[in-house]
Amino acid sequence: MTNTDRRVSERASLDKRDLRRSFLDNLLYVQGKFPKLANNADYYLALAHTVRDRLMQRWISTASAYTSQASRTVCYLSAEFLMGPHLGNNLINLGIYDETAKMVAELGLDLEDLLYQEEEPGLGNGGLGRLAACFIDSLATLEVPALGYGIRYEYGIFHQTLVDGWQAEKTDKWLRYGNPWEIARPEWTVEIRFGGHTEQYVDEQQRLRVRWLPARVVLGVPHDTPILGYHVNTANTLRLWKAEAAESFDFGQFNRGDYAGAVTQKIVSENLSKVLYPNDEQEAGKELRLQQQYFFVSASLQDMLRILKIQGVPVENFHEKFAVQLNDTHPAIGVAELMRLLVDEHLLVWDTAWDITCKSFGYTNHTLMPEALERWSLPLFQRVLPRHLEIIYEINARFLDQVRLRFFGDEQRLARMSLIDEHGPRYVRMANLACAGSHAINGVADLHTELLKQDVLKDFYELWPEKFSNKTNGVTPRRWIVLANPRLTALISETLGEGWIKDLGQLRGLERHVENADFRARWAKVKRDNKADLAAHITRRLGISINPDSIFDVQVKRIHEYKRQHLAALHIIALYLRIKANPNIDLTPRTFIFGGKAAPGYFMAKLMIKLITAIGDVVNVDPAVRDRLKVVFMPNFSVTNGQRIYPAADLSEQISTAGKEASGTGNMKFQMNGALTIGTMDGANIEIQQEVGAENFFQFGLSTPEVYALGASGYRPMEYYQRSDALREVIDLIASGFFSRGDASLFKPLVDNLLYHDPYFLLADFDSYVACQDEVASVYRDADRWTRMAILNSARSGKFSSDRTILQYCDEIWGAKSVPIRLLTQEDVES
Ligand code: Z15
Structure with missing residues (x-):
């Protein structure tokens, strides 16, 4: 072997010693830094190049196979x-995540810190x-x-x-x-x-x-x-x-x-x-x-x-x-x-x-x-x-x-x-x-x-x-379980082996363990640990203290009227009013976590964000609440933030007006990570409910035909406002300026829209939503029952792997087949 050959083949090696050698070489030759001078950004780039080097042989082999076939x-x-x-995902897919974590730890570095350097x-x-x-x-x-x-x-x-x-x-x-x-x-x-x-x-x-x-x-x-x-x-x-x-x-x-x-x-x-x-x-x-x-x-x-x-x-x-x-x-x-x-x-x-x-x-x-x-x-x-x-x-x-x-x-x-x-x-x-x-x-x-x-x-x-x-859409279990939720991945793989990662239907095997108290305890601990991590992150970033034993009730997605983040906001206010009316009420503690971007020109969506943060500003500091409610709006929801959030969720909010959400895919990420869904009969929620069973899903709201019929018959939201005391008190409190330091005009566009138009039927669904949330709270109090339901949700999420979706596209639309790739050797490449 010539010198060049040796260097290039080391660059393809997945061995830990070679990883370390390449990492330090890349730090020197790509970043131009010694360990003494390097910061995490340098180390991230050195590691990225180390991984990239290892992708090249596969990339070239793939390109060459495709050209000749x-x-x-x-x-x-x-x-x-x-x-x-890309970095974390490539480490997982190469199968060197743990090796790499150890390698950088031996150099006094934390792999997670390096991963978070990537923009x-x-x-x-x-x-x-x-x-x-x-x-x-x-x-x-x-x-x-x-x-x-x-x-x-x-x-x-x-x-x-x-x-x-x-x-x-x-x-x-x-x-x-x-x-x-x-x-x-x-x-x-x-x-x-x-x-x-x-x-x-x-x-x-x-x-x-x-x-x-x-x-x-x-x-x-x-x-x-x-x-x-x-x-x-x-x-x-x-x-x-x-x-x-x-x-x-x-x-x-x-x-x-x-x-x-x-x-x-x-x-x-x-x-x-x-x-x-x-x-x-x-x-x-x-x-x-x-x-x-x-x-x-x-x-x-x-x-x-x-x-x-x-x-x-x-x-x-x-x-x-x-x-x-x-x-x-x-x-x-x-x-x-x-x-x-x-x-x-x-x-x-x-x-x-x-x-x-x-x-x-x-x-x-x-x-x-x-x-x-x-x-x-x-x-x-x-x-x-x-x-x-x-x-x-x-x-x-x-x-x-x-x-x-x-x-x-x-x-x-x-x-x-x-x-x-x-x-x-x-x-x-x-x-x-x-x-x-x-x-x-x-x-x-x-x-x-x-x-x-x-x-x-x-x-x-x-x-x-x-x-x-x-x-039907799907999501990749590699990013959304293996990378995002290493604790759950370890528990599932110990229980079932690793086959589920490429064949998510195998998660059904978890059903056999639902009646095993030890397994349930381990499952509950994974969730509790993930929640504690997210709570610590929120405290660090936003200065809000969070109780990891409260229900983590999460809605993360783009902000849109049809997705109805403001329906969730009305529910928070309803709970707040219950506390104000009865300070000693026995409420199941909840942390409401929102995240999502509004289109910069979408006024109503931006006002919805302001409403949520304004509710938080009141509820989070009112001593009467005594930490039973917390409202967090996590800024800049992104793939990176999603990877922290889905694994820590107890409750997945999928509350769009029936007939409006084509599918939804966040709903699937939550389900895989063992959250229960509160949802309307919309998009893929319907198929999630079919898979997990109605007894493991919190359903509420009008169906699509009911929405159409109500719209056609001349929907008058004001009638719902007049008929429901709880709803009226909630709307009146917003309209009074209570959440806007007495400025009654701030949320007026939103309130008037609901009372006089309500194109997404929030008022029609409000009572049903609140009743369903009360059921959620009562089930959560039976921790063992909740855990059983959570396990069954994950166990029955196999349909929602994007592998299944892609196989259907390949068979029924594309007429495409798999072409396994043989790795070219160094000699192949150079001859
Ligand atoms: C978008 O993110 C979706 C649909 C669109 O027409 C545009 Cl422009 C952007 C979403 C759907 O809202 C959602 O329900 C679906 O799950 C997703 O596409 C993927 O199909």
Whole structure:
């Protein structure tokens, strides 16, 4: 072995001595520091590089296997990937977490401290972006060839702080200290064109063609991150595009002395990947957003065509090589872009191109909320993508011909299904484009898919029932149990072995231990220890003391009216009023923990945060409460914070108005970690209840049909206010200014909205919710009963592994199979 060989193979070794050698080498050669001078940030980076070195062999082996094999590759197109920190997850998936913890401990360091140094890549808003991250993990673990394609935002989701109880936003400078997990691939840069106009021309074969003369060109530079599966050799790729200017300086302008003008082009171009839009389920219709979508979708499709070419596969076989999944309508422009690439650039005839396109794309819908459905005004669309508008008109003409034949004379249906909304100012409807151009359309939970078929996508369902299917969401047990909850992981693995980590259905084996008092005691201790950790964290960060024996009643998710954080707030006030009316009342102590970000422009959501913090400011210091209630709003809910919170929860709040939450995925993370759910019959809550049994689930509230009926019959929330004493007292107390130092105007918009509109039926569900919470409190008093229920919740969470979800996508939509990876040796790599 030459010297170089030795060094490189040490870098792939998982042996503890080699880990230590690499760690200290990286500290010296990458960070340029001696242990004496190094801080935790240096040690984090040294460790990140040590782990990255060990991913490389797997990544190269995977890439080489994929290049030489013809198997179908899943391309997951998503404007968001909410990955969370990589280091801990990679240590788990490599199987060297404990070794590494020992190795750094021997150097006087604490692995957890180092893990918390990582700035998490928060390239997503909430559920949709986190789902993409869980899917990418499961695809790698199941050894399925896959690429995640998205945008490398320079600024991810804003950092949330609280100022006087209000949300304040700070930019997320996650790349500030560099990113050891990515490799730029400038050699695979692509050009993306914008604006301008089109013209017709006649080619050599006398065929009429269209040429697009764009107004500007932007470069897309791929930045790749390896995504390692759990205990396998597969390392797939997350490929995120960074926008760069074609020329950094316009030398014409520069030479004319216009220095500022010379750099504007660079600034305008780089804006495309500058910042993530912080709206979740609220379409803003901004031009830059459409440009971002087209930017990453065009870059990704061009990348696929490049891969096809180096593999020597003809473009006619595109759909055999790639299954392209649209994560919501954000990448739906891909339907028109692939048509453009095939017809204008690869000169295929329309019908062939359309056949390839439809066979390639699948579309996942994630919401029933009308305000989230994307539409682009025609003038804006024309300005940004003139050629795509022509293509969409052509798709639409042929599509509507088909609808006309099937539904003879039904003009209204035609107007509803058209890719162009012509009811007032005209719009391109992205969901209609996605449906028309995909062979598969799916919802994300049973109820959601049924509602899509009956409601939002009814016309498309009636035209193509065979395209529709359900794929209930899931989450990865690697991050959400193994990494987040090491105590529970140790207990489960001691009891069942380690098979459950890749086959979560095996958790059913825990059911046999429910009647074992010793097992229950160990289970309860795990939860108690996790709660004590979180309590200590909250005290340290927020200065609020917490009783670890109180019920940890947790609602963490984006702040939205439909998710009804303010319903939970009304309940807290109801309990507070009981104490005030009867100071010695025997209440089960509770700690209410909230977390979540509001879209910066969403006034009501921000007011909901203020309401929760204002309640806390009163309740947490009122001596009459005597520590029976605590209200905590944890700032900056994120993947990192989620990993501390889910394992410590007793009660999971899933209280959206029935028919509004497409699935929810936080509900699954809580369940796996042994929290009980209080929930409405909405989204995946219904399936969670089916799995755990009604006796292990706290259900309340109107069902979806009841919500619809009440809405249709003319809902008058004021009647509920007048009928319920408890409700009236709660609302009156807010309205009086009691939580706002006498300022009755502060919460007036929220109170008036509830009394006169209440679009999410809080008042209708209030009594049912409070009664259900009383049942929660009484069950909690029987600690043994609670623990039994908690164990059964975890034991029956197997369905909600994203491995199950991904297997269904692979079998029923993508036609993708696993391709096990053989590790290349040093000689293979170098020959
Ligand atoms: C988002 O996070 C979700 C749907 C959307 O349409 C957008 Cl724009 C963002 C969420 C759903 O609200 C949630 O119920 C679901 O679990 C999640 O997507 C993943 O499917």
